[in-house]
Amino acid sequence: MVKLFAITFTAFQETLRRRVFYIVLLLTFLVVIMIGSQMFFMRMARHAGETQIVTNMGVHFMQMIVGFWNFAALFLALFLGGIGVSSEISARTIVHVMSRPVKRWVYLLGRWFGILIFLYLFLLVGMAGALLVSVWLNIPFASTLWLAFAENYVMATFYSGVALGFSVVMPPMLAGTLAFLLSILPSIAQNAIHDPRWLHRMPALVGYYLGPAQMPVKLMAESFAKERLHTDYWLYLRVLGENIFYVVAVFVVATFFFRRREVRVR
Amino acid sequence: MSDDRDSVIEIDGLTKTFRSRFRRREVCAVRDLSLRVERGSVVAFVGPNGAGKTTTIYLLLGLLRPNRGTVRLFGLPAGDLEARRRIGFQSEIFYTYGFKTAEKALRFYGELSEVPLGKIGMEAPRQLERLGLGAARTRKVRGFSKGMIQRLGIAQALLHQPELLVLDEPTTGLDPEGRKLVAEIILEEKARGTTVFLSSHILSDVERTCDHIVILREGSVALSENMTALRSKSDEWEIEVLSWTPAALEAVGRAEIRDQQNGTVVVRCAAAEKNVLLRRLLEADVDVGAVRRAASLEDLYMRYAGGTSSG
Numbered sequence: 001m002v003k004l005f006a007i008t009f010t011a012f013q014e015t016l017r018r019r020v021f022y023i024v025l026l027l028t029f030l031v032v033i034m035i036g037s038q039m040f041f042m043r044m045a046r047h048a049g050e051t052q053i054v055t056n057m058g059v060h061f062m063q064m065i066v067g068f069w070n071f072a073a074l075f076l077a078l079f080l081g082g083i084g085v086s087s088e089i090s091a092r093t094i095v096h097v098m099s100r101p102v103k104r105w106v107y108l109l110g111r112w113f114g115i116l117i118f119l120y121l122f123l124l125v126g127m128a129g130a131l132l133v134s135v136w137l138n139i140p141f142a143s144t145l146w147l148a149f150a151e152n153y154v155m156a157t158f159y160s161g162v163a164l165g166f167s168v169v170m171p172p173m174l175a176g177t178l179a180f181l182l183s184i185l186p187s188i189a190q191n192a193i194h195d196p197r198w199l200h201r202m203p204a205l206v207g208y209y210l211g212p213a214q215m216p217v218k219l220m221a222e223s224f225a226k227e228r229l230h231t232d233y234w235l236y237l238r239v240l241g242e243n244i245f246y247v248v249a250v251f252v253v254a255t256f257f258f259r260r261r262e263v264r265v266r
Numbered sequence: 267m268s269d270d271r272d273s274v275i276e277i278d279g280l281t282k283t284f285r286s287r288f289r290r291r292e293v294c295a296v297r298d299l300s301l302r303v304e305r306g307s308v309v310a311f312v313g314p315n316g317a318g319k320t321t322t323i324y325l326l327l328g329l330l331r332p333n334r335g336t337v338r339l340f341g342l343p344a345g346d347l348e349a350r351r352r353i354g355f356q357s358e359i360f361y362t363y364g365f366k367t368a369e370k371a372l373r374f375y376g377e378l379s380e381v382p383l384g385k386i387g388m389e390a391p392r393q394l395e396r397l398g399l400g401a402a403r404t405r406k407v408r409g410f411s412k413g414m415i416q417r418l419g420i421a422q423a424l425l426h427q428p429e430l431l432v433l434d435e436p437t438t439g440l441d442p443e444g445r446k447l448v449a450e451i452i453l454e455e456k457a458r459g460t461t462v463f464l465s466s467h468i469l470s471d472v473e474r475t476c477d478h479i480v481i482l483r484e485g486s487v488a489l490s491e492n493m494t495a496l497r498s499k500s501d502e503w504e505i506e507v508l509s510w511t512p513a514a515l516e517a518v519g520r521a522e523i524r525d526q527q528n529g530t531v532v533v534r535c536a537a538a539e540k541n542v543l544l545r546r547l548l549e550a551d552v553d554v555g556a557v558r559r560a561a562s563l564e565d566l567y568m569r570y571a572g573g574t575s576s577g
Contacts, residue, residue: 014365
């Protein structure tokens with residue numbers, strides 16, 4: 001446990017110091033500021049008593065800001081997951097870790113947890129910001145918002161875990177790209193799964209079930225200024241659970257391969 | 267070197283090959299290497315660059331897997347958790363996290379080596395003081411000089427008081443003072459009963475600290491010799507005889523005749539016999555060209571390692 005914590009904390013510290021984080025953060029802030037600056041018009045609309053316009057614009061801005069923040073988080077998840085192990089190999093810091101009595105799975109899990117803590121904090125900041133703006137602009141949000149936030153956390157876990165798992169057997173950039181392609185595979189395959197031609201249907205079915213479970217609705221987009229009727233919380237929770245199970249399975253397989261992998265530094 | 271019961275390191279027929287990208291070319295880094303290192307000894311592992319020293323060390327640590335042969339540490343397979351628990355390792359250049367302070371870095375490595383937190387708190391400052399880094403213990407590693415990083419690398423290897431110390435060129439980047447300190451630490455660790463496996467290019471350090479020398483060439487053992495035996499060999503003298511005559515042959519007697527080139531003969535004898543032999547040769551009116559000490563460690567190294575060292 002001490003070793004896991006030590007590796008996790010070090011991975012977290014390392015992630016905090018990555019240049020890519022600051023670049024993404026800067027870009028995200030720029031976009032948020034650009035979108036936020038348009039709120040000037042909302043004040044005018046409020047003075048004019050156009051409350052419906054204020055709400056509509058607020059929801060629109062909110063969705064854009066939250067969407068961009070999540071996009072940044074998912075990009076970071078893919079990138080950080082992909083380089084989670086390879087960065088240690090290229091920096092050669094792995095040698096003095098793996099030459100100690102550290103089990104491979106503990107090392108891999110520690111690296112992943114370090115990245116996850118960082119991503120969760122990043123998402124937490126976005127979540128807190130979204131809630132504050134929502135209160136400030138009097139934008140009502142639905143009870144599904146919490147599930148929408150949970151979905152973001154699950155997707156960050158999924159992207160980082162799958163990218164990290166793939167990076168054990170392939171180059172980091174390829175691992176990140178594959179993890180992303182895997183996540184969109186069901187959407188691509190969805191149109192062909194009912195195709196009468198088996199040659200089209202079979203690969204589509206494989207692709208559909210190979211990817212992670214898909215949420216039936218866009219929870220984040222649906223959570224502001226509207227309340228869904230007959231919300232199937234159980235279904236949403238099941239999708240999130242399946243995706244967590246998926247990433248855990250990928251991680252276990254990755255650990256199996258990582259145990260057999262040589263630590264070659266150049 | 268010794269029987270198996272006392273062996274800390276047992277390497278048998280070890281072979282490691284690397285394939286280049288896209289598997290076009292195969293490079294044999296270690297070839298049929300066999301070696302025993304006995305408990306409490308200090309073994310020097312020397313050889314030119316590319317001889318396979320670091321690869322052998324990585325195989326010892328279980329970071330690489332052999333193609334053939336076996337590596338056992340403390341009777342356990344290389345890479346076994348229990349074996350790794352008992353090893354302290356420092357690589358040629360100590361690569362660590364620049365954002366950690368020296369003390370935090372040692373704490374991290376101590377935790378990984380299963381040292382209790384209370385002991386890390388006592389041992390880390392002690393090791394830093396021992397290696398002359400006491401004043402820099404709260405400084406971030408990224409601000410360290412190369413020599414300071416190397417010293418920190420040695421400190422982390424010693425932190426958990428390992429039974430086997432594997433040092434891969436520990437004096438790289440160190441000033442003479444630092445080199446002296448490392449040599450002293452090796453001798454201190456030896457006195458404590460630690461087995462030291464030292465890969466080095468600095469033959470004077472090897473001569474000073476080691477009990478046994480293994481010279482590696484192209485992945486194979488070219489020479490494995492006890493330092494005492496080696497020292498006794500290097501305590502021989504060579505007399506260069508320029509005119510080889512029957513009188514000279516008679517004067518030489520039973521002394522060893524080594525080289526014969528262009529009429530010049532080199533006669534080798536023990537230090538105690540040198541003066542007698544020289545007197546006999548001069549009395550026989552033999553033309554003596556030079557009197558010199560026979561092979562030093564450097565000569566041996568050049569002979570067995572092929573003289574391709576860059577270090």
